[in-house]
Amino acid sequence: MAFDKMELRDIEVWDGNFAAAQAMRQSQIDVVAAYPITPSTPIVEGYAQFLADGYIEGEFVMVESEHAAMSGCIGAAAAGGRVATATSSQGLALMSETLYQASGMRLPIVLNLVNRALASPLNVNGDHSDMYMVRDSGWIQFDAFCPQEAYDLNLIAFRVAEDHDVRLPAIVNQDGFMTSHTAQGVHTLTDDVAYGFVGEFKPMNDMLDFEHPVTHGVQTEEDWHFEHKARQHNDLMTKVMPKIKEVFADFEKLTGRKYSPVEKYDMDDADVCVVCLGTSVETAREVAKEMRTQGIKAGVIGLRVIRPFPFFEIAEALKNVKAIAALDRSSPNGAAGMLFNEIAGSLYNTQNRALLSGYIYGLGGRDLTKAHLVSLFKELQANVDAGKVTTQLQQFIGVRGPKLAYL
Numbered sequence: 001m002a003f004d005k006m007e008l009r010d011i012e013v014w015d016g017n018f019a020a021a022q023a024m025r026q027s028q029i030d031v032v033a034a035y036p037i038t039p040s041t042p043i044v045e046g047y048a049q050f051l052a053d054g055y056i057e058g059e060f061v062m063v064e065s066e067h068a069a070m071s072g073c074i075g076a077a078a079a080g081g082r083v084a085t086a087t088s089s090q091g092l093a094l095m096s097e098t099l100y101q102a103s104g105m106r107l108p109i110v111l112n113l114v115n116r117a118l119a120s121p122l123n124v125n126g127d128h129s130d131m132y133m134v135r136d137s138g139w140i141q142f143d144a145f146c147p148q149e150a151y152d153l154n155l156i157a158f159r160v161a162e163d164h165d166v167r168l169p170a171i172v173n174q175d176g177f178m179t180s181h182t183a184q185g186v187h188t189l190t191d192d193v194a195y196g197f198v199g200e201f202k203p204m205n206d207m208l209d210f211e212h213p214v215t216h217g218v219q220t221e222e223d224w225h226f227e228h229k230a231r232q233h234n235d236l237m238t239k240v241m242p243k244i245k246e247v248f249a250d251f252e253k254l255t256g257r258k259y260s261p262v263e264k265y266d267m268d269d270a271d272v273c274v275v276c277l278g279t280s281v282e283t284a285r286e287v288a289k290e291m292r293t294q295g296i297k298a299g300v301i302g303l304r305v306i307r308p309f310p311f312f313e314i315a316e317a318l319k320n321v322k323a324i325a326a327l328d329r330s331s332p333n334g335a336a337g338m339l340f341n342e343i344a345g346s347l348y349n350t351q352n353r354a355l356l357s358g359y360i361y362g363l364g365g366r367d368l369t370k371a372h373l374v375s376l377f378k379e380l381q382a383n384v385d386a387g388k389v390t391t392q393l394q395q396f397i398g399v400r401g402p403k404l405a406y407l
Contacts, residue, residue, distance in 0.1 A: 003057040006050075008188040016150040016179035019186050020086070020112045020172065021046030023154030025055055026194035030081030030201070033061040033072030037091035038124045039176040040114035044086050058082075066091035070098035070109075077107035078216045080206025082158070084109065088176060089116035092130045096137065102169045103138030104232065105216050106205075108161035109169040110154065111139070115278065116176040117364045125365025126176030128277060128329040131306070132338050138232055140170040140240055141306040145281045147184045150174045152257060155189075158198045159247045166243050167204060168236065173306070175278040177365065189255070197254055236308045244305060261305040262313040266292070270299025272380035273318065275339055276327035277303055280361075280368055284327075287373040296381045303339075314346045323355040323380040327397075329362045336394055355383045361397035372397050 006025070014022065020043045024032070034044035048060045058081075063069050066087050077083040087095055092113060102109050115131050117123040135141065142157055144150040150172065157170040174180055189197070205214045220228055241261065248259045265285045267273065274284045281302035288298035301317055303310070318324060328337025335341070340358035347354065359376065362368050376397070382390050 004054050005191045006055055008190065010188060011185045012188050013183050014147050014151070014186045015042075015181050015183045016144065016147040016174045017042035017114065017181065018046055019147040019151035020154050020174070021050070022188075023151050023194070024084050024112075025050045026189070026191050027082065027084070027155065027158050027198045028057065028195055029084050030058045031061060031073065031076035031083050032058065032085055033063055033069045033076065033083075034085045035063050035066045035069045035087075035091065037066065037088050039116060039126070039180045040086040040088040040091070040112060042180070043112050043114070066095040067098060070095045070102065070111075073109045074098060074102050074105065074107060077102070077109050078105065078206065079208050080203035082162070082201040083107075084111070086112035086114065088114045089118055089124075089130050092134060093118060096134055099134055099137040099139060099169075101217065104228070106167040106232075107169055108158075108167055110157045110161060111169065111171045112150075112154070113171045113173050114176045114180045115173055123364040124176075126178050127363050127365065129331065131173050131277075132330040134171070135307055135338065138168065138236070139307065140168055140236070140244075142170065142172050143277050143302075143304055143306055144172060144174040144179060145278060145302060146179060147182065148186045148257075150179060151186050151188075152251065152255070152259070155194055155198055156247050156251055156259070160240070160243055162199075162201060163243055164202070164204055165239055166235070168232075168240065173278070178279040187255070187257070193254070197251065240308050241305070241310065259304055260313075261303075261310040262317050263302040263304050264317050265300040265302070267299040267301065267317060267321075269297055270321055271297040271384055272323045272325075272377060273299045273301060273321045274325045274327060274373070274376065275301045275303070275314075275343060277306070277329065277339070280327060280329070283368060283370065284373055287370050287377065291374070291377045296377055298377050309342050311342075311346045314343060315350050315352075318343070318347060318354060319350065319352050321352070321354050323383045324357070325376055325380055326356065326358050328358065328360055331360065331363060332394075340394065355389050356393075357383070357389055357391070358394035359397050360394065366398050368397065
């Protein structure tokens with residue numbers, strides 16, 4: 001069956017969902033198995049429309065649940081196909097059991113995760129609760145800050161995940177509604193150039209290769225389970241980050257768009273710094289520039305890669321900073337936030353004893369305003385001036401009622 005090429009302008013006005021769907025189309029996926037859920041529905045809806053319009057040669061499988069969606073992806077990937085899907089929030093929670101199956105079986109599936117709050121209470125807006133829930137499921141995790149990056153990182157994710165030295169599934173995160181439904185100018189690649197970058201899919205250990213029979217999903221118990229998981233973890237920590245950097249470099253040569261595991265903004269001489277994810281990075285960058293006009297040497301770090309966590313890169317980026325704010329858009333439920341913990345771990349064996357504070361913000365889609373960040377940067381500078389954290393180590397931004405803090 002032949003398929004048509006789509007003529008794209010150099011810059012198209014796409015939201016993050018449509019950008020992801022276009023990247024999936026250009027990657028010529030064999031199978032998308034999906035069950036729709038807000039706010040990720042337009043990704044698979046758009047892909048299905050491309051298929052109906054003759055732009056895709058693969059298959060779209062509508063299943064009865066998100067658990068079934070990833071199960072279908074696992075079967076198709078094990079059979080030797082290029083496979084992808086999308087979900088959010090409660091859908092990811094139902095899918096979570098199968099995520100461990102996919103990573104343990106070394107199946108290079110790409111999952112677009114449009115970040116949304118987890119119930120209860122029920123909420124369809126964006127925060128990072130779902131991202132955090134599966135951060136240790138053995139999947140590579142990228143984070144897009146805008147629609148352009150949702151497009152680019154999908155192409156990059158296929159290239160990284162499918163490399164035969166990696167062979168691990170990958171998640172591309174984007175903020176629900178704030179990226180997924182916000183239209184911006186997106187620099188595009190032609191269909192041929194995009195597919196040329198991703199490359200032809202080369203199966204490995206596929207079950208339909210009858211000349212080389214394999215078994216997937218075996219039972220190991222205490223005899224081999226430890227060794228299997230240790231190898232998977234070791235490959236994530238030693239092979240994946242060099243491959244990501246290599247693919248980032250190739251993408252820059254192709255497009256001029258540069259990506260790094262740790263994105264640094266105004267960090268060369270920064271005394272105070274905010275570390276965050278998603279759309280908050282762009283807001284923090286704007287405020288940091290304003291703070292510099294007021295005499296505060298402010299910088300921003302955005303994490304492009306969440307798993308494997310870039311411990312060494314984050315330590316290098318923060319080596320001269322005096323006060324750091326870790327912004328976690330997820331309720332830690334009795335612990336410090338993920339970024340707070342990971343940053344503390346990154347710096348623990350270094351000479352930098354920066355003052356580290358944790359902030360919980362934006363749950364259920366609550367806005368993070370410029371005024372919030374102005375106050376935060378001033379608080380960080382007050383910590384530097386006092387030589388200690390002047391408030392609690394963890395506090396909430398933008399909560400109505402009495403000020404909440406912990407630690």
